Amino acid sequence: MEAREVRLRKGLGRILNVFFLIRRSRRAIFGTSIIVFYILIALFAPLLTSNDPVYAQNLAANYAAPSWYRTLTFEKGLSANQLVPSQTSTGAFDTQDSISQYTLTTNNPGAVSFQYSPTVGHNAAGSLQVNVAPRTSGSIYGGINFTVESRFNYPYDGPPGRFVGTGSVLFHLSGATPSTVAALFTIDRIGNQSYRVASADSLAQQPYNLWYTPNPQIDSLDSSLQTSSIFRAASQRGILPNALVFSSMGSYSFKLVVTIADTDLSQPFSGIVYLDDISLRLYGTSYGLLGTDYVGRDLFSQLVYGARVSLLVGLLAAGIAVGVGLVVGLVAGFKAGVLDEVLMRFTDMLLVLPGLPLILVLVAILSPSLTSIITVIALLGWMGFARVIRSQVVTLKERPFVEASRAVGAGTGHLIRQHILPNVMGLTYVSLATSVPAAITLEAALSFLGLFDPFVMSWGRMLNNAESFQGFFFWWWFVPPGISIALLSLSFILVGYGIDDILNPRLRQRR
Amino acid sequence: MGLRGYIARRSAYTLVLLLFVITLNFIIFEVMPGSPIDALASTGKLHSTTARDSVIAKFGLDKDVFTRFQDYVVNMLTFQFGYSFYTAAPVSNEIVARLTDTLLLIGVSTVLSITVGVFLGVITASRRGGVFDSAAVTGSLVTFSLPTFFMGVTAILIFFYYLHWFPLAHDQPDNWTLSPPNTGTFSGLVEYIQGRAQHLFLPVMVLFLFQYGGYLLLTRATMTEALTDDYILTSRAKGLSERTVLFKHALKNASLPIVTSIALGVGFILAGALITESVFAYEGMGWWILRSINNNDYPAMQAIFYIIALMVIIANFAADIILGLIDPRIKYG
Numbered sequence: 137m138e139a140r141e142v143r144l145r146k147g148l149g150r151i152l153n154v155f156f157l158i159r160r161s162r163r164a165i166f167g168t169s170i171i172v173f174y175i176l177i178a179l180f181a182p183l184l185t186s187n188d189p190v191y192a193q194n195l196a197a198n199y200a201a202p203s204w205y206r207t208l209t210f211e212k213g214l215s216a217n218q219l220v221p222s223q224t225s226t227g228a229f230d231t232q233d234s235i236s237q238y239t240l241t242t243n244n245p246g247a248v249s250f251q252y253s254p255t256v257g258h259n260a261a262g263s264l265q266v267n268v269a270p271r272t273s274g275s276i277y278g279g280i281n282f283t284v285e286s287r288f289n290y291p292y293d294g295p296p297g298r299f300v301g302t303g304s305v306l307f308h309l310s311g312a313t314p315s316t317v318a319a320l321f322t323i324d325r326i327g328n329q330s331y332r333v334a335s336a337d338s339l340a341q342q343p344y345n346l347w348y349t350p351n352p353q354i355d356s357l358d359s360s361l362q363t364s365s366i367f368r369a370a371s372q373r374g375i376l377p378n379a380l381v382f383s384s385m386g387s388y389s390f391k392l393v394v395t396i397a398d399t400d401l402s403q404p405f406s407g408i409v410y411l412d413d414i415s416l417r418l419y420g421t422s423y424g425l426l427g428t429d430y431v432g433r434d435l436f437s438q439l440v441y442g443a444r445v446s447l448l449v450g451l452l453a454a455g456i457a458v459g460v461g462l463v464v465g466l467v468a469g470f471k472a473g474v475l476d477e478v479l480m481r482f483t484d485m486l487l488v489l490p491g492l493p494l495i496l497v498l499v500a501i502l503s504p505s506l507t508s509i510i511t512v513i514a515l516l517g518w519m520g521f522a523r524v525i526r527s528q529v530v531t532l533k534e535r536p537f538v539e540a541s542r543a544v545g546a547g548t549g550h551l552i553r554q555h556i557l558p559n560v561m562g563l564t565y566v567s568l569a570t571s572v573p574a575a576i577t578l579e580a581a582l583s584f585l586g587l588f589d590p591f592v593m594s595w596g597r598m599l600n601n602a603e604s605f606q607g608f609f610f611w612w613w614f615v616p617p618g619i620s621i622a623l624l625s626l627s628f629i630l631v632g633y634g635i636d637d638i639l640n641p642r643l644r645q646r647r
Numbered sequence: 648m649g650l651r652g653y654i655a656r657r658s659a660y661t662l663v664l665l666l667f668v669i670t671l672n673f674i675i676f677e678v679m680p681g682s683p684i685d686a687l688a689s690t691g692k693l694h695s696t697t698a699r700d701s702v703i704a705k706f707g708l709d710k711d712v713f714t715r716f717q718d719y720v721v722n723m724l725t726f727q728f729g730y731s732f733y734t735a736a737p738v739s740n741e742i743v744a745r746l747t748d749t750l751l752l753i754g755v756s757t758v759l760s761i762t763v764g765v766f767l768g769v770i771t772a773s774r775r776g777g778v779f780d781s782a783a784v785t786g787s788l789v790t791f792s793l794p795t796f797f798m799g800v801t802a803i804l805i806f807f808y809y810l811h812w813f814p815l816a817h818d819q820p821d822n823w824t825l826s827p828p829n830t831g832t833f834s835g836l837v838e839y840i841q842g843r844a845q846h847l848f849l850p851v852m853v854l855f856l857f858q859y860g861g862y863l864l865l866t867r868a869t870m871t872e873a874l875t876d877d878y879i880l881t882s883r884a885k886g887l888s889e890r891t892v893l894f895k896h897a898l899k900n901a902s903l904p905i906v907t908s909i910a911l912g913v914g915f916i917l918a919g920a921l922i923t924e925s926v927f928a929y930e931g932m933g934w935w936i937l938r939s940i941n942n943n944d945y946p947a948m949q950a951i952f953y954i955i956a957l958m959v960i961i962a963n964f965a966a967d968i969i970l971g972l973i974d975p976r977i978k979y980g
Contacts, residue, residue: 485668487959488960493921493948497675581795584794585922608803623792633788
């Protein structure tokens, strides 16, 4: 027990020693603080951002700018995400209160009444229930209609990047079949223009249990909407529906009009109409701290989660490589003869192979994943260090203190642990500090060339995306990952130089 | 054992090394997924099964593994690299065509980086601890850490997109494929050199920024050691000028590791500019290697891996000999 405690204290002491070493070099302190900064970012990534870097798409319009860009550069043309009505998620009418966000009107207040239905709903329970009593008055041809609309203020000079509207209707009609059952979705610039974005009639044939939802979807990127009669002319000139509808700031409304009519007053219809999901989503052209990429993913979250990948690959690959190099170097240096010869010749063979092309080929063979990238980088990165260690060990083992220790009967294990290893630890730290940035840049280069793990987002993959999808026109897309790769690599190099400066007294600054 | 014995032993060892590289090459491309025939078919050159069979026969893909390995080893040792799966042209022709472009690019950038790096390294070592030293070392560390692809796209963005100073890509103006300048006349020659230089500038700049830091730091480290030696004190005491002390006496002794590192850099010289070349679509060796990898072009890859290994071995060999010439203390054996 005690022996273990002593060993533990010794190990802890060694780690503390490294920190004391670092404290003596200004460069090393700077490097360490940057590394700690990125480690913290990597550890607390889920707290810094709630968006998944790979799978959370369409968080805003594609290629959105950072949201602070609008205030800072007075780019008033940028818009932000807006949800209509503002309180709803996609499941509108989930609570009784949500009805108050809509304006409900009808042409026949005597026959139509609105109430909340907590049980019926499209995806989740809860919907707006419209009771239609048998009609006693009104014109023959107009039938009855009712309107559910949500009014909102659009405060931006520029249009949203995209709008997507939803709405669903369920008809439970009884009595005679009406000649017309129609639903019409419009986005109105109040007091000015009304734009039909979806419509359907002859919904009387709709099966009893089937919700009607607009098909095709209400989506400004949908080609059928762009080529519909209202939007075709503008779309052909490059003005897409989102830009045409939201061409100025002001009051708007998203509106659903349901019309039920027949031609024969003697056979009245009645029933219940359920309405749900009536909401309009405006995708802002600005979002988050760093905007979005080509499919509307959060670039800030990609940057934050990318720190994890870089640190993981860098530390693991370099750790394994330095470990392998240390073992090979120790064995080859300590056990002269055939084993030394075999190990060193094998090292030479790996050293003459072209590094980057070989890594590319091997990662392609193993199919790119974090594991294969780390493995390949580690297994092709130990040779130089093994040679350095071997040359050190060869001279160390002839030193008097080793011979003295051997003379009093110390075994190989004891010699290595007590005399050789402590004397090459400095070199090991330096090598570790310079191998980590090499691994980080190598991973980034692989990802940049397209050999990335499809399940994780790394800085190199961000740059690859930027290159493939015109991202280089947006500095907030490619500069942060590029600078991060450089800064993190630089920090490790600085720490390595700091340790090197301190451990090599001959090189120490003469004052 | 003298120099001759050393060379003999080294040559035998080199042969073993080469056989190992050749074998490893064969194994790697044997287990690589994706049939080369599919790769060829995707280029639209195989229209019928007869065409397919004839291609399989042409490349010897119908033979068993051992026969192919035997053929392959013989071919490699006799420098017969066969035909590219991708372009169907002889691999050796392609390599020669790409090599000139790469040697131009890497040659210019390497000579530039060595000159500037070594010079700055000597200066910083002599003024250790000063403002210039800190600035130069920090600067070289920064450019050394910046990924080349990031520097490349930033350079393109600034100098091509915003400033329009330099062309975007390739190693020569695009319209030269139709009307190349007549290098026989003086004005044509000037136009040719100007066109090539414009296309060379950005990749050379990026590679220079990436490379010079390593030479600077290495020179600075070895120079610092050399400057503490007694003969420096002697030469200063003799009253030699500081320039003579630094560049004649100290640098000559400090240059051994630099020579070794240049030799080790030969592999990089041939293949390492892969990323820079692909960013600038500069059709050199690295660009060609990447295209070969992406198209499962096995003959091309086997040839280039073999050639690079061969070059690195020769360069290391040469470095050992050169070191012996520079430094009479080195004994072969």
